[in-house]
Structure formats: C-alpha cells, structure tokens
Amino acid sequence: MAAQSVRPVRGEFARAAAMEWTRLASLRTTWWCVGVGAAAMVVFAVLMGVSTADRIADDPASASEFSYVRLTSQGVFYLLQFVVLTLAALIATGEYGNGGSAAALLAVPRRGRLLAARAAVTAGFAFAAGAAVTAIGIGALRLVLGAGVPLDPGYAVRTVLGAGVCMALFAAMAVGLGTALRGTAATIGAGLLLLLGIPMVLQLSQAEWLSDLAAAFPGFAGVELYASGDAGFYTAPHDGPVNAFTVLGWAAAALIIGYAELRSRDA
Template sequence: MNDDQGRGTRGGFAGAVASEWTKLWSVRASYLCLLAGLAVTGVFTFYYASIARLNDLPVQPAGNAAAASAVLTQFAVVVLATVAVTSEYSTGSVRASLLWVPRRHRVQAAKALVVAAVAFVAGTAYAVMGTAVAWGPFGGRASFDAGTTLGQVLAVGTYQALVAVLTVGVAFATRHPAGALSFLVTLLWALPSVLLGLGGATLAAVNDRLPHGAGDHFMRVGADAPYTSLTAVLILAAWAAAAHVVGLYVLRRRDA
C-alpha cells in the first residue's frame, strides 16, 4: 500500500468522526460546559415561570420557559464548540489532525457533525428539564400539551445544533477563542439586545433575520411570528452554512 492509499484509509470520514468524538470527551471543558447549561436552564426556567405567575401573564405553553432559556444556554454550546476547535490550534495538535485526515473539509465537517449531535441531545435534555422545573412556579399560568411540548423540545435541540455548526465555522475562521467568542456573543446576544432595545419595526425586522431572532420564533409558541417555522429554520441554516463556508475557506487557505 502506498502512502496516499494509507492516508486515504486513515482519513475516511467515519474515522474522522470517531476521532473528533474521542477528542471532544477527552477534555474536562466539554463536561463542564454541558453541566453549566443544565444549571442555567434550571435557574432561568424557574425565574421565567415565577415572573409569569407574579405578573399574572396570559397562560402560555410550559415549554416556552425552556425555549426562552436558550438565550443563555446557547452559550454553553458556543463555548463547547469553540473549545473543540481552538484548543487544537493553541496546542498545535491541529497539525496531527490534518495529517491524519488530509482532506481539510472532512476535519471541519466531522467536528461540526459531532458537536451538533451533542448540542442537539443537550438542547433536548435542557428543554425537558426546563419544562419540568417551570411547571410548578408557573402556578397555573401555563398549559401542557404533549404534542406542543414535544415540538418545542425538538425545536430547542435543533436550534442548539445549528448554533453549534455556526460556532464551529466561526472558530475555524478566527482560530482563537477570544475572537470567536467576541463575535458570537455580539451576534447571538448583544446585537439582538440593542436592536430590540432601540425598538421600531425596521430594527425588529433586522433582528428577525439574525440567528437568535429566528430561533426564538421557531422555539416559542404563542407569539406572533413574521414567518413560518420552516423559514426560521432556513434562516438559521443559512447562517450556519455561511459560517461553515468562511471557516473552510480560512482552513484551506492558511497553514495550521
């Protein structure tokens, strides 16, 4: 077997996915991020439901508490995905990864797939726990329908998975945790907060085209949305795909 054949065998996509899975769970940060997301979900959903009860807000689906908590829990996924990429640049192990899997698009795709799968499972778990935690504090200000709740649980998981793919692309583009996190905090939280805080139909429409604006329409039930759930998912997917393309461009153009 010549060297090219050997490298092709080692660098298969299944092998790349298996390698990324092992690397993800070999660092403590992965567990800490997921546990932090779980803790934030519990605190935020309890607070959200308590405020709804104290302010006597209209009855809403119990899953809305978990959907709303994604504005914070998404950053557990963001940090997880960022570390999965940038830690290899900081230690220099990315060179070994690219030697093992010479086709660079496979490295990025494998990492995105693994992190997205973990984010989906984590997101659904957060949503289930958050809905359960919020039920008591809602004190009658929430309704429960199995079909609606299941849809919201899956929507939260899907949102977190797409945020993970978006993050992987940004992390490969910046190659540095501070740069990636600064951009993502601005895009996913700071910019939407400014746009909604300033108010106005035009700024609200801009926010609706940002990742979390679309995700919020997709995850929450009962609020007026300017487009369908499918459109919201497509907006999220477009952001994730754009980040993935930019990250791949940088990965291919610059040396590790």
C-alpha cells in the same frame, strides 16, 4: 516495519468523526458546559416557576395565560444558547497554539473532511444536550407549578426538538466561525454579536425595517423557531420555516468561510 493487518476500511468520514467524538468527549470542559447549562436551566425554571405560582395563587385566572413554551424558550435564549456557543468555540479553537490542531491534520489531512466531521460531531452533541436541557427545564417548571397549570405535550415536544435543532445549528456556526478566526475569545465575541448584540440594537431602532431585519440574525430567527412564534418579547415578521432556513443559512455560511480559511492557510 511489520505490515499492519489491513482491516476493512471504514468510511474515511466515519474515522474522522470517531476522532472528533473522542476529542470532544475526553475533555472535561465539554461535560462542565453541559452541567452548567442544565444547572442554569433548572435554576431559571425554579425561579420563574415560583414567581408564577405566587401570581397564580393571587389571581387564579392568570393560570390560563401561562405558557410553558414561552418561559422555556426564554431560558434557552438567555442561557442555553451561550453555553452551546462557548462549548463549540472551545472545540473549534482549543487546539491552536498547543500543537493539537497539527496532530489532528496529520491524522486526517483532508481539511474539508476534518471540518465536516468536527461540525457534525459538535452539532450532534449540541442537539442531544440542547434537547435534553430544554426537556429538563420544562420538567422542572412542571414540578414547581404542579398539575394546576396544564402542559400541552405537543408544544413541549416541538420546543424540545426545536431547541435541539437550533443549538445544533448554532454549534455548527460557531465551529465555522472558530475555524476562520482561530481564537476562542474572538469566536465567542462574534457569536454574541450575532446571537444577541446586533439584533438587539436593530430592535432598539424606531425604524420598522431595521427592527424587522433583526429576524435575519440567527439568535432571533432561532427563538422564533423553538418558541413556535411565542417568544414573549419579540415577534418576527414571519413565522414558520423561514426562520429555520435563516438559522441554517448562517450555519452554512460560517462553515463555508471556515473551510475557505482552513484550506488556504498554513496550519
């Protein structure tokens, strides 16, 4: 039983986060998700860019109506957020049933610390990947459209950062949901309903208050946030920080529920 040389104790949280990062980065699925997200965004940007270029060739005046922010945000809304949801759900639930979740708890027995580390690492990764893929989308659009359609760098930066923050919060939400539900399929299903299904149905209704309620769901509040109010297909009753707080609230609530489940249930 050779005594281990006691190294200076790094923070307990830092250790848990280092473990979660190794777990995340050592799965091919993680990098596949990033690759698929980037590819989807590029294909979307090229398709939309080519058709926009055609329209501008027919009617040069329409160039002034074109919005990089709107089109990129739609790519994030229809494609990227679901890739992030899938990735985070896999990270949160992929180890139930193969003993991996017990192994992680043996290394980091404090369940709150483990969940916090997992959420932080997944969210950090989703921020980086989300911002990068959004920037790639804007870049691809710009390449297809050329200098004839001006790009406002300030708006582009806001979209890139907004999408990064939103993807990070959605990832944290999915980690919370996944920890509570303990199944990949159930987590992705619940995420789809919150991001798209329920708010879409509310929008279908004729009643204005129901329609406005859609903005209380994370997918719609999110698109308002990263599109800076220019989503193109939907207008929330309120612009600005309220949408950021809505998304934040969903992430926090999901993590609290996940924590309660993780704490009270047998692993």
